[in-house]
Amino acid sequence: MNGATALIETLAECGVDFCFANPGTSEMHLVQALDAVPRMKSVLALFEGVCTGAADGVARMTGKPAATLLHLGPGMANGIANLHNARRANSPMINIIGNHPHYHLGFDAPLTSDIETLARNFSCWIKSSSTDASLAQDGADAYTATLRQSSGSTGQIATLIMGADAAWGSSPGIGTPNPVPMRSKVGEATIESIAELLGKAGNTILLLEHQAIEADALTAAGKIASQSGCRLMTGTFPSRIDGGPGRVAVERLPYFPEQVLKTLAGTDNIILVGGQIPASFFAYQDLPGQLLPKGCEVSRLSFIEEDAIDALNRLAQRLDAENAAVTCFEKVDIPPPSGELDTRTIIQALAATMPEDVIVATDSGGGNAAYPFCQGAATNSWLSLTGGAIGQGGPCATGAALACPDRRVLAMLGDGGAAYTNQCFWTQAREGLNVTTVIFANRSYNILNVEYARLGVSEVGDIAASLFDIGNPEINWVDMAKSFGVPGASADSAEELSKLLQQSYETPGPFLIQANGELQR
Numbered sequence: 001m002n003g004a005t006a007l008i009e010t011l012a013e014c015g016v017d018f019c020f021a022n023p024g025t026s027e028m029h030l031v032q033a034l035d036a037v038p039r040m041k042s043v044l045a046l047f048e049g050v051c052t053g054a055a056d057g058v059a060r061m062t063g064k065p066a067a068t069l070l071h072l073g074p075g076m077a078n079g080i081a082n083l084h085n086a087r088r089a090n091s092p093m094i095n096i097i098g099n100h101p102h103y104h105l106g107f108d109a110p111l112t113s114d115i116e117t118l119a120r121n122f123s124c125w126i127k128s129s130s131t132d133a134s135l136a137q138d139g140a141d142a143y144t145a146t147l148r149q150s151s152g153s154t155g156q157i158a159t160l161i162m163g164a165d166a167a168w169g170s171s172p173g174i175g176t177p178n179p180v181p182m183r184s185k186v187g188e189a190t191i192e193s194i195a196e197l198l199g200k201a202g203n204t205i206l207l208l209e210h211q212a213i214e215a216d217a218l219t220a221a222g223k224i225a226s227q228s229g230c231r232l233m234t235g236t237f238p239s240r241i242d243g244g245p246g247r248v249a250v251e252r253l254p255y256f257p258e259q260v261l262k263t264l265a266g267t268d269n270i271i272l273v274g275g276q277i278p279a280s281f282f283a284y285q286d287l288p289g290q291l292l293p294k295g296c297e298v299s300r301l302s303f304i305e306e307d308a309i310d311a312l313n314r315l316a317q318r319l320d321a322e323n324a325a326v327t328c329f330e331k332v333d334i335p336p337p338s339g340e341l342d343t344r345t346i347i348q349a350l351a352a353t354m355p356e357d358v359i360v361a362t363d364s365g366g367g368n369a370a371y372p373f374c375q376g377a378a379t380n381s382w383l384s385l386t387g388g389a390i391g392q393g394g395p396c397a398t399g400a401a402l403a404c405p406d407r408r409v410l411a412m413l414g415d416g417g418a419a420y421t422n423q424c425f426w427t428q429a430r431e432g433l434n435v436t437t438v439i440f441a442n443r444s445y446n447i448l449n450v451e452y453a454r455l456g457v458s459e460v461g462d463i464a465a466s467l468f469d470i471g472n473p474e475i476n477w478v479d480m481a482k483s484f485g486v487p488g489a490s491a492d493s494a495e496e497l498s499k500l501l502q503q504s505y506e507t508p509g510p511f512l513i514q515a516n517g518e519l520q521r
Contacts, residue, residue, distance in 0.1 A: 004029035006136035006171035014143040020051035024071030026098030029167035046423035048079035053395025059091035060240040061403040065146040073113030081389040083122040087155030088387035089239035092146035101165035119159040128161035132169025140175035148181035149305040183307040195318040198228040202268035209275025212308035218248040220312035222326030237384040244379035245331040260291040272300045332376030337494040341517030345494040351377040353501040359409045363393025366440045367412030391420025401433035411437040428510040429485030436504040443471030481512040488512030
């Protein structure tokens with residue numbers, strides 16, 4: 001057994017089910033190993049950003065890392081935007097980066113680069129000195145690192161930089177899986193102090209992030225809210241939250257800072273559960289960076305690396321809220337819209353036709369705006385654009401569909417973001433994935449128009465307008481998808497969009513809908 005085969009056998013033994021690959025010459029022994037270990041499903045993507053985004057989608061839906069196989073530093077660099085998003089989502093992931101044999105590095109061949117320096121931007125664990133004898137156990141250690149929650153925004157991505165000599169050399173055998181890391185518990189004194197705070201008069205918000213928005217955590221938080229009268233909120237872009245009728249009702253912070261401040265106005269206390277003080281997505285003149293209303297105090301129940309589920313359950317017990325009723329989203333009858341397409345009618349069509357237990361991946365302002373309107377429509381798992389690097393939605397939807405083949409996936413993409421990683425359609429067709437993609441085709445980086453106006457510019461000049469315009473020439477998304485093997489159609493009215501959505505949900509495989517209209521991204 002060579003090192004490559006021992007590594008893949010070890011990762012499969014640990015529980016890695018998928019490897020998203022765009023391999024090169026340095027990874028040929030790993031390709032051979034994947035052929036020899038069919039229990040790990042190998043998925044080809046035409047671009048590394050699809051590999052990393054799809055691995056993110058698997059992680060959000062399963063809680064387990066997928067592997068990516070990337071070609072040296074440039075190949076990894078092609079995937080960094082979605083690695084950034086995955087880091088901000090705390091998605092576990094193992095990147096296997098092929099490299100030259102150690103003896104070849106000194107020759108400065110054309111693809112030689114400082115891979116470690118690049119990887120430090122998104123990795124919680126890096127190993128670049130593997131040998132044929134250590135490679136398999138290094139894989140087991142990488143897997144363990146992805147399940148060990150780091151502090152702050154370090155994330156849960158492990159990067160194994162594998163020299164070709166470690167892959168082709170003789171291995172002593174597969175590595176030994178390590179014990180699953182355990183989160184630390186919140187101290188009893190913290191539980192007591194937060195319970196006392198919730199017992200006092202005043203307007204209080206439990207701000208839930210990361211592990212604190214998992215289903216068990218939300219149930220405990222819902223009981224606490226019912227007993228104490230506090231509000232439940234998440235950040236603007238939660239990595240995954242399960243909602244819809246019958247599930248715990250949670251508010252989301254809006255996007256723009258003045259909207260956040262308005263939403264939080266009158267709040268006396270914010271209790272952080274796994275997250276941080278709300279911060280403006282970008283800095284603006286004459287607006288604060290941290291978004292707290294005047295006089296608001298901040299307390300913390302748990303840090304990101306601590307066990308938020310345990311802390312919330314203990315807090316509910318301390319408040320005698322274990323049997324409290326939980327406020328859930330209620331079912332709403334949403335009629336199909338009619339007339340011209342705009343952001344409102346598109347969102348209404350999406351909500352009116354939404355199938356039960358759908359997975360939603362968003363990479364657009366319109367998709368993000370659809371969230372509150374869809375919570376009365378059908379049960380859903382909502383995957384947001386966590387790090388702000390567009391081009392996440394399509395690849396993330398691809399990974400989610402592979403991880404959950406019995407569920408329909410709906411990707412709501414802006415045309416600007418979708419153009420970054422349109423190669424995902426090819427993988428969806430190749431794998432026969434049940435993904436419905438809706439393109440908000442406003443032919444513009446419209447968020448930039450909005451941001452430009454926020455500078456106080458009332459008239460956009462020709463040069464600025466040209467930098468926001470992606471309609472010259474126009475992108476025909478239906479033809480593009482067809483060239484990648486995905487059928488599709490264009491909708492110019494609300495009635496057409498509703499009909500196409502329903503058709504896509506009833507037909508196995510991927511489908512793309514180009515929604516044309518006066519849309520806000």
